[in-house]
Amino acid sequence: MNRLKTLTNGLIRENPVLVLMIGLCPLLAVSNNAINALGMGIAATFVLICSNVVISLIRGVIPDQIRIPVFIVVISTFVTIIDLMMASYLPPLHKSLGIFVPLIVVNCIILGRGEAFAYRNRVFDALLDGIGMGVGFTLVIVLIGIIREVSGNGTIFGSARFIAHPAMIMILPPGAFITIGSLMGILNWTRNRQSEKDMIKKEEKE
Amino acid sequence: MNEISLFGIFLSAMIVNNIVLIRFIGLCPFFGVSGRMESAIGMGMAVIFVMTVSSAVTWVIYNYLLVPMGLEFLKIVTFILVIASLVQLEELFMKKYIPNLYKSLGIYLPLITTNCAILAASFLHVDYSFSFIQALVYAIGVSLGFIVVIILFAGIRERLDTAPVPKALAGYPIAFFTAALMSLAFLGFKGLFGL
Numbered sequence: 001m002n003r004l005k006t007l008t009n010g011l012i013r014e015n016p017v018l019v020l021m022i023g024l025c026p027l028l029a030v031s032n033n034a035i036n037a038l039g040m041g042i043a044a045t046f047v048l049i050c051s052n053v054v055i056s057l058i059r060g061v062i063p064d065q066i067r068i069p070v071f072i073v074v075i076s077t078f079v080t081i082i083d084l085m086m087a088s089y090l091p092p093l094h095k096s097l098g099i100f101v102p103l104i105v106v107n108c109i110i111l112g113r114g115e116a117f118a119y120r121n122r123v124f125d126a127l128l129d130g131i132g133m134g135v136g137f138t139l140v141i142v143l144i145g146i147i148r149e150v151s152g153n154g155t156i157f158g159s160a161r162f163i164a165h166p167a168m169i170m171i172l173p174p175g176a177f178i179t180i181g182s183l184m185g186i187l188n189w190t191r192n193r194q195s196e197k198d199m200i201k202k203e204e205k206e
Numbered sequence: 207m208n209e210i211s212l213f214g215i216f217l218s219a220m221i222v223n224n225i226v227l228i229r230f231i232g233l234c235p236f237f238g239v240s241g242r243m244e245s246a247i248g249m250g251m252a253v254i255f256v257m258t259v260s261s262a263v264t265w266v267i268y269n270y271l272l273v274p275m276g277l278e279f280l281k282i283v284t285f286i287l288v289i290a291s292l293v294q295l296e297e298l299f300m301k302k303y304i305p306n307l308y309k310s311l312g313i314y315l316p317l318i319t320t321n322c323a324i325l326a327a328s329f330l331h332v333d334y335s336f337s338f339i340q341a342l343v344y345a346i347g348v349s350l351g352f353i354v355v356i357i358l359f360a361g362i363r364e365r366l367d368t369a370p371v372p373k374a375l376a377g378y379p380i381a382f383f384t385a386a387l388m389s390l391a392f393l394g395f396k397g398l399f400g401l
Contacts, residue, residue, distance in 0.1 A: 080282050
């Protein structure tokens with residue numbers, strides 16, 4: 001039960017992007033179409049899982065004072081691996097993600113999970129946490145990618161165009177801000193309504 | 207990229223390809239410290255200082271150490287470690303020799319290590335294969351672009367605090383919409399200088 005909670009924590013309740021507000025740069029920059037977004041999500045998830053596992057494995061050996069530099073070396077090793085792998089197997093994706101592949105190093109989600117979770121927990125739990133957080137990040141970035149691609153280009157995952165006159169602004173930089181602003185607004189609105197309903201229920205009981 | 211003048215590189219880095227609004231790099235500090243004007247200026251000044259120094263150092267390390275030894279693939283590991291330790295060094299140096307500056311920028315320096323704009327500037331001058339002077343001008347342009355945008359944004363956000371915003375949009379969502387409008391304005395410069 002507890003393990004299940006670790007796994008699902010990152011999906012909604014502690015979603016790294018929507019709730020914790022970290023990892024914004026790649027989220028907005030590469031979400032102009034769904035394929036790029038999916039590629040970024042998978043790359044970040046890979047790095048997150050691997051670095052969580054390794055940090056958890058070596059946590060007994062690292063001196064406490066220099067743990068952050070050690071985390072950074074571990075993370076950048078895996079980023080280098082995924083960068084080289086993408087460059088040789090998926091060159092078009094690597095080209096369109098561009099500088100944001102190496103920038104996974106400074107994605108606060110990965111360092112944050114290493115410090116807050118993997119450094120204090122056993123390997124298996126760290127693995128589950130990495131999977132949960134990674135999938136949570138991927139879901140949000142793909143959702144934003146789909147919204148922007150459908151409304152801005154009239155396609156989905158590079159399919160044939162099914163909207164004749166899409167709003168081009170959505171795939172340009174301002175569209176990213178508009179999409180995430182609206183998503184958070186909707187989230188706040190449903191939350192407010194929920195808490196108002198709870199208040200009314202309480203008053204009725206009294 | 208050698209045919210572009212230094213002035214072109216500077217303006218393109220600062221305005222046309224603004225690092226925050228067009229490239230989406232350095233968004234965390236952009237939203238994190240822009241709540242108050244003072245902190246926005248402090249962060250912006252710290253970024254100018256650190257980005258210029260770290261771009262110069264990473265340029266030398268990349269072109270005189272990594273390239274001759276054929277170790278270009280190690281640039282991610284090297285750059286992040288160099289920048290992290292450089293920030294520490296700069297902090298010590300400032301504390302000892304420029305205490306006034308340290309007093310006003312000190313608290314922003316540790317935050318800078320996680321500012322992806324610094325690392326991005328180093329990767330970008332490698333991508334564009336700039337010469338040393340070009341890389342330096344580029345770094346100054348990028349950081350000036352950062353400070354201009356963060357100060358404008360802080361000014362708007364201070365006004366937003368007292369504006370009648372719908373309840374669901376208060377706080378971050380309305381800040382995102384503001385950033386969208388600013389980004390739209392900067393999009394108007396697109397295509398200038400051909401970078």
